Amino acid sequence: MFKATKLLNQKHSENPKVEDREVKLATRPNHILEIVSSHFKNKFQDEKAEMISPFQGEPKPLEKPITPEKVRKSFNSLNNNKAPGEDEIHAELLKYGTTLLDQTIADIFNTTFNKHEKIDINGGVLIAIQIPGKRKVPRTICDL
Known part of the structure; x- marks a missing residue:
């Protein structure tokens, strides 16, 4: 138990390895940035999402104005x-x-x-x- 905890808490100085689509190791910072950005864009951005109108309904005063x-x-x-x-x-x-x-x-x-x-x-x-x-x-x- 103690050994497992020690291993989990050790700091790893090894940089993460990033591979491109052809499973080749990316070494240039700009290439790594491009791969990581593309990955998260695909995860969190839905190109087919429908834009929501920012305001709907009749305007009315705030119940509690911003002070x-x-x-x-x-x-x-x-x-x-x-x-x-x-x-x-x-x-x-x-x-x-x-x-x-x-x-x-x-x-x-x-x-x-x-x-x-x-x-x-x-x-x-x-x-x-x-x-x-x-x-x-x-x-x-x-x-x-």
Whole structure:
């Protein structure tokens, strides 16, 4: 038992081996990237999937509007020294922004959801996630 645990916990310095479709070992970093990217694209991207309309039904106000405090809490959870995404906005600009920025972002989100307007974030994705420790039932975006 102890030997098995020791073997499982050993650090393996060996790099993983990646083979192409002809079962030849890929050695060039770009070739490895291409093989791995293709593999996961095939696993997680469905080319035949039907696009879902972003907004359906009549617009109605949020039951609980997004507050500047929630926006600030979200900004404070960002990590420093990370490369910006496609929007070219560094996390530090949001994290150390003023209360005016918090209010402006909260207003944009509230207006967007109340009027069923699309948020254009240059190819990015806005994902609603469950707040840790909260009940596991469907909730509105304002609970984030």
